[in-house]
Amino acid sequence: MKNSVNIGIIGLGGRGASMVEVMAKMEDVNILAVCDKYQDRVDNVIKKLVGGGRPAPMGTVDYNEVLDMPGIDSVYIATDWECHVKIAIDSMKKGIPAAMEVGGAYTIDECWELVHTYEETGVWTMMMENCCYGEREMMVHNMVREGVFGDIVFCSGQYAHDLRDEVAYGEKNRHYRLRNYIARNCENYPTHELGPIAKILGINYGNRFVSMSSVCSRAAGMEDFVKQHKDLKPSLGNTKFNQTDIVKTFIKTENGELIELTLDTCLPRFYSRGFTVRGTKGLYQEDGDIVFLDKKLYRKNEWDQKKFWGRGKKFARKYNHPLWHDTTKEMLEAGHGGMDWFIIRAWIVSVKNGTLPPIDVYDAAAWMCITPLSELSIQNGGATVEIPDFTNGKYKNRTPRNDNIYDI
Amino acid sequence: MKNSVNIGIIGLGGRGASMVEVMAKMEDVNILAVCDKYQDRVDNVIKKLVGGGRPAPMGTVDYNEVLDMPGIDSVYIATDWECHVKIAIDSMKKGIPAAMEVGGAYTIDECWELVHTYEETGVWTMMMENCCYGEREMMVHNMVREGVFGDIVFCSGQYAHDLRDEVAYGEKNRHYRLRNYIARNCENYPTHELGPIAKILGINYGNRFVSMSSVCSRAAGMEDFVKQHKDLKPSLGNTKFNQTDIVKTFIKTENGELIELTLDTCLPRFYSRGFTVRGTKGLYQEDGDIVFLDKKLYRKNEWDQKKFWGRGKKFARKYNHPLWHDTTKEMLEAGHGGMDWFIIRAWIVSVKNGTLPPIDVYDAAAWMCITPLSELSIQNGGATVEIPDFTNGKYKNRTPRNDNIYDI
Structure with a gap:
């Protein structure tokens, strides 16, 4: 070491x-x-x-x-x-x-x-x-492991982040999103939501992505944004953005779960990864920070969702990942509420210990391939396309690593 | 009259x-x-x-x-x-x-x-x-009319209602859902969310549904529910439910909007129609009762969605439909928070006045046809299918009725 x-x-x-x-x-x-x-x-x-x-x-x-x-x-x-x-x-x-x-x-x-x-x-x-190290993502992963939500049937997530400013001023800021938003139309950023979901569903560890399809809205947000900003007119006044405002992607897994991804970056909105896990015994939903369990106490208020807003917080003490029990100010201020600290530590610890990392090339390939496949599906009117098994069958016998606290 | x-x-x-x-x-x-x-x-x-x-x-x-x-x-x-x-x-x-x-x-x-x-x-x-007469649905329709959300790009909604009890005890209660959930797999109940969205997007009034596709999860919720209830074992212990737990449907309109519908009735959850409208200037989202507008005041809190929970209520005074400004206790207690009173009045007033109703056969056909088309799409692996124009081209020149306060 x-x-x-x-x-x-x-x-x-x-x-x-x-x-x-x-x-x-x-x-x-x-x-x-x-x-x-x-x-x-x-x-x-x-x-x-x-x-x-x-x-x-x-x-x-x-x-x-x-x-x-x-x-x-x-x-x-x-x-x-x-x-x-x-x-x-x-x-x-x-x-x-x-x-x-x-x-x-x-x-x-x-x-x-x-x-x-x-x-x-x-x-x-x-x-x-x-985002694999997000507080709620890790908490919910724990709850899934302990069976709190029963059998998992459906997961969804989104990269819902108003990036109009970042995209439009990409020339000035030398940012790559601009050229990508002009040239492509696809789920261009799937991993923030898909990573944690893939870990929860054991993708590449006994389970795998089998097929997917994508549909999209029209592209209105960027053009509208450019019109609103006179300083953008010279460079982007006549630009057509191929990237549509909302892209939806559905992935089916070998174990029968359905995953929904949303790319939502060209319209005004609050940030949300919309992280949602649905099982036969309950759910977690990031929008509203809602936990709902299949118990009388919950069912009697089923018509009043306000009663459940913010309830996720109440489960943190019992189900938070150990990493999130001992956070310091330094960690929390490191970026994105603490996740950035943990992901860097996960990497550094793997280098120090000479162990394999918690998110490997098989994960990277499975998650990143969604982008070109979404492009293909959209080009073919939402057709279903197969997702390669980058482990070449090894996923059947792989088990998640357990070398250190950062393994997920 | x-x-x-x-x-x-x-x-x-x-x-x-x-x-x-x-x-x-x-x-x-x-x-x-x-x-x-x-x-x-x-x-x-x-x-x-x-x-x-x-x-x-x-x-x-x-x-x-x-x-x-x-x-x-x-x-x-x-x-x-x-x-x-x-x-x-x-x-x-x-x-x-x-x-x-x-x-x-x-x-x-x-x-x-x-x-x-x-x-x-x-x-x-x-x-x-x-649901076309729901308080938020009518308020948001008003806001769309007044341009508060800009150009509308995307709408979504759901029938998210835990019906396991109603379905499973369908024999005892002589309820038709049971046989439908055993025999079919489709978006079996699209109109609660699609009706208000169709009215907002002017479907059959200058706009129309063009095509759609559906995908589904597996069916786990009903079987799990039956296992939990011993009294159901004799009648349903060996029953396979074809209806899957989550069905997602995407509809494209002639004017380029994308609509997402979700049927979500076999897993534990709170009730929500998930009514969401997204435009170039802002959004309404039922989960969290969120209004978010493209203004500095909103953008500065974009990372903290809690700040927007319940904000929908603040817009009610300005944008509520006139019907919702003068509600009585009797109306609100009539059922489903007042909507039932209004829909009955809309019908009765049409009969009394001899005028055409606010939701007609063209609306009914366009909304109801989603069910068999979703069945077809799912049977064909999520294939895109065309949606008929039941007006035979008349939608191009039709304008919404404006005979009385119930016209929407």
């Missing part, structure tokens, strides 16, 4: 730069290198690290220099979506375990390549799906 | 019997006949009416006797789903306008027959979709 790990960070946009700050707070993490294709981002991050009393890391605009740097134990990849898999593959090939930020894939082929590279090199990539 | 109307009531199960009580409170309604295929139900309703000081109506087990009774102005049909359309057609053919309770159709053919009979006889049938 290592006492500390030497890491490189590739991609210093919004996500990368904020995660550097979290990692810089961890005493067992040495940031040896930082990289972005824009030099000014590199300079800014180095300045911030040095200003905070950290040693200056090597800075570069070429990620290969990070992978070739002596002593690097692992890299964290937070580039644009298009480069995630390519860099993870290059990293594994050089013997360096990678932590890859979330996003959808572009082709089924790159999902297979991710898997094959792991199988050929024996070096892992972990997908950094922070 | 008539001062009072003479009505007959056909179907005296749970719904019919409770609606008789509401109608009996209306001074301009004379209940001339009551009918059910079970004599004891007929006897009980007559006894109750007489006990309440009303004249004894004619009682019969043959609905033709009601249709043939001299002086009948209209009939209200609350039989099992299977007989709704048949009796409405017989009624129209005898020159008697009918009020038909809600439910899905069994075939596309019966939807056409409903429409053709109206067109041939000139006698109307009104569909008694009470």
Whole structure:
């Protein structure tokens, strides 16, 4: 076991730069290198690290220099979506375990390549799906394990986040979402909701995704937003956005559960992952933070949903994951209410201990492939498409890892 | 204009019997006949009416006797789903306008027959979709009309109601749901959520449903419920229920909106119609009773949905439908929080005034046809199916009626 790990960070946009700050707070993490294709981002991050009393890391605009740097134990990849898999593959090939930020894939082929590279090199990539460490997601997973909800029949979730500003000002902010929203129409960001659901349903561990279909609304939100903002007119006044406002995806699992995913990023709304789990004995629903159990006490108020708003909180003491029983201010402030701290720790602990990560290439491939498959389904009028089994049958006998507290 | 109307009531199960009580409170309604295929139900309703000081109506087990009774102005049909359309057609053919309770159709053919009979006889049938008169549904319709939510892109709704008890004890209670849940797998009850949405989107009034598809979960809830109740074992211990626990249906409209329907009746849960309207300027969402508008004041709290719970109530004063500004205790206690009173008044006023009803055969056909089409889609693995235009092109030039306050 290592006492500390030497890491490189590739991609210093919004996500990368904020995660550097979290990692810089961890005493067992040495940031040896930082990289972005824009030099000014590199300079800014180095300045911030040095200003905070950290040693200056090597800075570069070429990620290969990070992978070739002596002593690097692992890299964290937070580039644009298009480069995630390519860099993870290059990293594994050089013997360096990678932590890859979330996003959808572009082709089924790159999902297979991710898997094959792991199988050929024996070096892992972990997908950094922070929502797998969300407080409610972990609590509900616990409740499912203990049978509180009975047999699980249906799960749903969404990435419901008003991103009009981020997308529209993508040129100014050098953000990859803009070009993706212009060119594609798909479930472009499935993993925040699908990751926790896949873990709950044992996907790749005795269960698997079998088939799926997607339908979409029209694209009205972005165009309306551009019209409202005069400064966007020169660059986007005549732009047609292919990405529709609402994309719905249905996945069927081998064990018979139905999963509903929603991408909802171009209309005004509050943020919600809409995390919902339905079983024969009860439910959890994020909208309203509702727990409802098949008991007289609940049924007598079934007509007044207000009575159940906020009830999720009451179950936290009994069912929260141990990680969420001992949170510190530092963890909670790390980002996204604490999830970011835990996902980084999960990765760092895997590197230190030399164990396999809790979210592996099979998970990444199964979750990321939803994006190109949703594109295909929509192009074919909502047709049902098969989902590959990236484990090649191994899912039947795999059991979830149980090396440390971060295994989920 | 008539001062009072003479009505007959056909179907005296749970719904019919409770609606008789509401109608009996209306001074301009004379209940001339009551009918059910079970004599004891007929006897009980007559006894109750007489006990309440009303004249004894004619009682019969043959609905033709009601249709043939001299002086009948209209009939209200609350039989099992299977007989709704048949009796409405017989009624129209005898020159008697009918009020038909809600439910899905069994075939596309019966939807056409409903429409053709109206067109041939000139006698109307009104569909008694009470949820079109729900407080929030009417408020949101008003807000949509006034542009509060901008261009509407997506609407969703559900019939989410734990009916396990009603279904499982269907033999004892002589309830038609039992046989339907054993034999069919479909969106069997689409209109509570689809009716209000169709009115908001102007379906049959410049807009129409174009195509749809349905997917479903497995069927686990009913079997689990039967196992839990020993008294059900003799009759249902070996029964396989075809009806799945969750059925999702997507409808595309000619104007480009996407509609999502959910049937959710076999798992423990609180009641919710999940009524949701999404536009380029804001949203209403029943779960949490949330209004969210595209304004700074809202956006600054976008990460904390709790701040918006119950906000719908704050918009009631400004946007409630006039009907909901002057409710009396009697109306609110009439059933389902007041909706039942309004839908009955809408029907009675149409009969008294000799005007066409606010929910006509074209609406009924468009909403009810979702049931057989969902069956077809599910049988074909979620395939997209076309939805007929029951107006034969007339929808392009139809405008919503505006005869009285009940027109929606």
